Amino acid sequence: MAQHLDTLKEIASSFSAAYVKTPTKLKILDAFSVCALATAVLQFVYAKLVGTFPFNAFLAGFFCCVGTFVLTLSLRMKVAEHGGKPTAAKEFGGYALAMLTLFIAAVNYIG
Amino acid sequence: MARLAAALAAAMLLAGVALAAEQQKVLVLLDSPSLESSHSAFLAGLRSRGYALEVRPIDDKSLQLKSWDEWLYDKLVILGSSKALGGAIDAAQVVQFVDEGRDVLLAVDSDVSEELRSLAQDLGVDIDSRGNAVIDHFGYDSHVGAQDHAAVLADNFVKSAAVLPKALSTPVLFRGIGLSVAAESETAFLALAGSPTAYCGKPGAAMTDAKLAGPELGLVALVQMRNNARVAVAGSLHMFSDAAFQAEATARNDRVLGRASNEAFCTAISKWAFQEQGVLRASQLSHRVLAGAHPGAVKPERYRVNDDVEFSVVIQECADGGCKPYTAEDVQVELVMLDPYIRTSLKHDGQGRFATQVKVPDVYGVFKWVLEYRRLGYSFIELTETVPIRPFKHNEYERFIVQAYPYYASCASMMAGFLAVGAFFLYTKA
């Protein structure tokens, strides 16, 4: 048990050490995706508590968050692959497009 | 179907108007010319009620009921006996006459011809076999029926205000043949039935078991066809005669009961048969949405589920040429799709307008308002109106449910986050 814990510690420490090196942009994206995921989880819990009455609303909200998470993550990957600035903007264009569609779909479905 | 019902109502309305305005033609067929004098009172009664009588012998060669495709007469009275129908008339044509909504009064006596019996049978009344007579060894009239007990005093009247508006105090003097109607018949009923001791058999001959006896033994039967045409079948000619109208009813032990109520009774049944009594007219069937998709829409093309709707119809009772609002508590309407989803009784406001308010079920489909009202002696009312019920449209569902606010919020937050991140992402150099 104990060594499990310190392996965990070690992992965490080395991870954070490695993570510090990642550029800010990626950090932001990570933060955004993480909070999106958190929102999704919250909604899930909420739905489990309150009951899934407006099921479509729940689905829309949930998928909206998960979608945001996914898209943000993919954008992060692209950016991480080639940290080159010029492509980043182009990538972001696609990202924005996708996000827009996502939002439209979600709002259309939410009620 | 609804259209048909409406048309029917309209037709009846017209008939009523006509009754007041120009005279209706009645063909009276007599078995023998002598009947015209012996039954003058009855015929006079008809004339006085505004009918144009055309009296002809039943076996007249030139008789004609319809020429080309139109009927020459509105009503038909047959005071018949042994003779066959003459001229162009036969049982089939009379049946057709009835099927096309016209009324017949048929009176026969003991030596009735087979043709008339079959006619009666086609109309739903079975006349006992020829030669039989109604006999009552206890309830005979001691004046006219003393020797053969075949002139009976019958007071087993039908309990229906539609046929007999006011109860008759004295019995009816009846000499003739017995009738019967099928038990499960929806159309025919007995207006005058035999007393418990009456039976139908050969006068003078001893009889151990009579097929027709007691209350099943009919003396006068009334038939209301599904198209509301009416037929009265009486087993006796004598009961319509002046003599009978004048007769004093005297029971077995010479107890005088007073004037026999033949006249009143015969007038009543003839009135009933000729649509002057117990006629119900439904009109102005309407239904409207009170609360729902299109509030206030009258006779909308379709409802939406859970609409509040009002169904209303005007029913009038017509008697003696005039119509007055009908009042009854037992008029019901159903909302049917395969099975009735709603069955409720209509409330009336003394003016004959029957209405009810219901919430249509939460089921979509093609529904029908069905109003079926059949009461003894009254003309049938069958109204149906088809109204589909549609589900919610995609934009009619409830919006902004409180429970769902978190979800809305999450979406909004995502958008905000997206904008923020986007802005940052694009405008930071790093």
Next chain:
Amino acid sequence: MRVCLAALLLLAAIGGCAAEADDKRIARLQALARRGGGLIELDAGTFQELLVGKSRPYSVFIVADAKDLRSDPKLRLVPLVSDFKLVAKAFAATNAGKPAAGQAFFARMEFSRAQNLFGRMSIKALPYLARIPPGLAITEGGAVSVPAEEVLSTGGYPWGPERIAEFVGERTGLAVGEVKHAPLISPRLMPLVSLAVLACIVFVGYKLYYAPFMRHQALYAVGALCVYWFSVSGGMFNIIRGVPLVGFDHRKRQAMLFMPGQGQLGAEGFIMGSLYTTVGLSVAALITLVPKIKDSGAQRVAAYAILLVAFMAYRMVTSNHVWKTGMSPHWYLF
């Protein structure tokens, strides 16, 4: 009173000595049945042994079977016989050691081996399952007239073991006991079982994931080809319609591989499927293998051989197809 008593005793005595002979017979038959796995195989000898006689102290249940018709999907002879066997086993199990064990025997007669018996019992149609009541007198070579109520009505066929057991029960009044099926999973267990299965799948998948041979693409190529071959040859058709692998031509009294008209036979389908795949494979070979051959002569020969194979296979497919569907394509436009 006393007289009857005496009579009874007398009867009992007679019955007693008759019974000894029967006991031996029953013992033999039971041994026979045990050898046959619960069923007695009827032929002239066993028929003599089992049935011939004015009466028997036991009733015999006979199921009719025919080798030629086993392939007929509608008749379901094989399951019928196995069900019958199940019932026999159940009967033996429940009445083991009891005298009832010797009061009913289960026999099967197969057409090719006991042809004349079919005639004698005047069996016209299968499926046929009947009971020979103890009282029925059977002479050697004489006709066996089984009363109608002793024959299990073909209504509601296939019967299934329960029905057969019920029949046995009501005819003999002996307890058959419940028939043991092949173990089935009750729907209530379903989730657990499927969960376990899924877990296993996950585990196996995990193992396979690291297994070296999973890296060989040839494996998957072959797999894909097999699937293709299977469905192109209408394998599903065979399964769903329960088509026999080989048909039997009753006129020519010989097995036939190809069936004219609609539908297909199992073998037919697989042959055609193989032809399909042959063409494809040879084409693939032309592209993939031939270029690898160094020597040009050998290469030429190989190439020609491959082309020939492909061409022949193609020819056969087309000709068969025309024969099957009667389609005769002609140039439409010119």
Next chain:
Amino acid sequence: MAGPAETAGQTAQHKAYGNVLTGFALLCICVLASSVRLFSVIKYESVIHEFDPYFNYRVTRFLSEKGFYETWDFFDSFTWYPLGRVVGGTMYPGLIFTAGTIWNVLQKLNIPIHVQEVCVFTAPLFSAFCAIATYLFMKEVRGQGAGLASAAIIAVVPSYISRSVAGSYDLEAVAIFALVFVFYLYVKTLNTGSLAWATALFFGYLYMVASWGGYSFIANLLPIHCLACIVFGRVSSRLYIAYAPWVILGALAAANIPVIGFNAVLMSEHMASFFVFGLLHAALAIEYIRDMLPPRAYSAAKKLVLTFGTTALAVVLALVVSYVAASPTFGWTGRSLSLLDPTYASKYIPIIASVSEHQPPSWSSYFTDLHIASLLAPAGLLLCFRPLTDASMFLLLYGVTAVYFSGVMVRLMLVLAPAACCLAGLALSEVTSYLSASLVAAQRAQAGAGDAEKKAKAPSETDGSAAGKKDKAAGSSAAAAAKQAAKKAAKKGGSGGGPLGWVSGPWKPVPKDVAIVGLVLVFLGLSMFYRHSVYVAGEMYSAPSIVLQSRRADGGVKVFDDFREAYAWLSHNTDPDAKVASWWDYGYQTTAMANRTVIVDNNTWNNTHIATVGRAMASPERKAWQIFRSLDVEYVFVVFGGFIGYPSDDINKFLWMVRIGGGVFPEIKEPHYLGADGNYRVDEQAGKALVDSLMYKLSYYRFADCGPMFGAQRGFDRVRNAVIAKQDFELKYFEEVFTSEHWMMRIYRVLDKPNRDARLRNPRRAKLGRRAPSKRRQPSGAPSK
């Protein structure tokens, strides 16, 4: 992809040539694809075909009148009386909206064209699009050559023609295009890994979902592919971008289509995608960590992740399984369940099994429907492995799954068709390119020295000249393929990832003669294929089962137009809101052509209701009369072929009515309708229940009296080839009102309740003596002297 060796100019030139040639070929293919489907219009006329298209046509008409929103909420009170049908919520709007949009656009352009024409010609149009989509798809997978070849094949592949001839206005007409297009977008996204394409994928998928129930095939195929990629360690950001957004957006898209709604997340068909979704994330997490952590920590972390992952997996599985096991059909719709367990439908759902296109195909139907594609496909399967890219792996999986499913249901042959065509096209292009390339090599050997230029040009010329003789599409495809080959060859065995696997590594061209023979054979095979397809398109698949043709002995054509005759009669001679009952096959046609309310129709969503009609048809006359009265039915019609020998009539469908009816109402028992010998027959040995049934009576009423037909004996049924059991009988509760010219359609009126209760059972009735004969009257009503 300019080769390193040459100067940019020449390559540009070659590319230009190639592109022009390709574009031209593609154009030809499109023209071919849509024109080969016009036979039906030429031979018959421009009518809607068969059954389901009539419903689509009707809704499209509604759309053209009322607009999109109304259609979205279209509640149809004309079908399934009295239940009604929420059309908007139960249909796949894709096709209808497409046609509606086309129509509207044409109207905007002041092209006054009737909706029907638009509907008729939608299918050929989209088959052309489908060819293009196929080209793009294969181009992504392998390159132009393969693309053109597949396009050339799919343009005329019979199985696709069968559902997309002009006039067969059915969902599949557009759905196949959508299917292929979605695959193209997916592969495109997979190759480029750009979010823009992912968005495009979403829209494509949205269209697919809106068009056809077959979308669930995609919804399961993509996860399978993704899973395969994970298993083979091909996880990459491109895969993630192609797959993950699709899962989420796709689910939203599906949920937005009313007919799917919540099923998008509840039905088991969609579970796989979410499951793999989770798996993908796990895999990526592992990769990510590996990058981030030093190896030692990584291994520890990996253990953690794996244990965690497996447990999570187990939990999820447990949830899914419990949910699935809870629902009776394990959460699968009957149709897809019958895919997994082929024998399911035939056992439990007669209504599915009754549809002919749900039967399994035998070997011959593969050759009929795919012809050479089914022969070349295996080669394509193999070639997918050399080299095995993500894209080719996708194609491989697509082919394998599709071929399996097609084995279960004939109709899924349609899903197989594109796969087979792509595989075949792949094989074809590689064969032609190899052979032609070796031709080039041979020529070079003759010409002696030569450099890349000649190599590159020569084949295009030689083969191009060959193409002159060849059928256009095939030829040009081969030519383009050859160009490709030449380019590759010119690259001196450049990147091994190129589409032509054999280029990499040392290869030896076959001798010239072999190459020529091979090319000739290929050409022959292709031309056979074209001959077959065109023939099939003309003869088999262009008949609009509503108008029938038959060749007379003298070669003339006889047209049977009874259906439209009868429907016209209904629409002109019956009350506008009369209810018409018939077997469900004719429901759509009745509503569309006769414009009358029907009881059941081809959208078989309510088994009980259909069973009720089946029961009525199978019951004796009086019982049937009661049933029909309770449904307010005023007219009943049956389709009867015994007069002219039209085999697919109601008597032949009757057993299905009995089965479906018996499935709900146990008093209907199939054996009673079979003859003594257990066969279904209408002659003397016919089952008693059959002879008493309403269907028999309505079909054969007055049949025997219609005169000795063509010298046959009295009451001889030309379909069953038998003299019917009961020839002369009267109808008590039904009245014949119309019988079409060839007796193919017989319409009866359900009589009302009698006006009088004459002659009810009355024990007290005295017997009637002889009745007076009714008189013969002159029309005037006066007695005749």
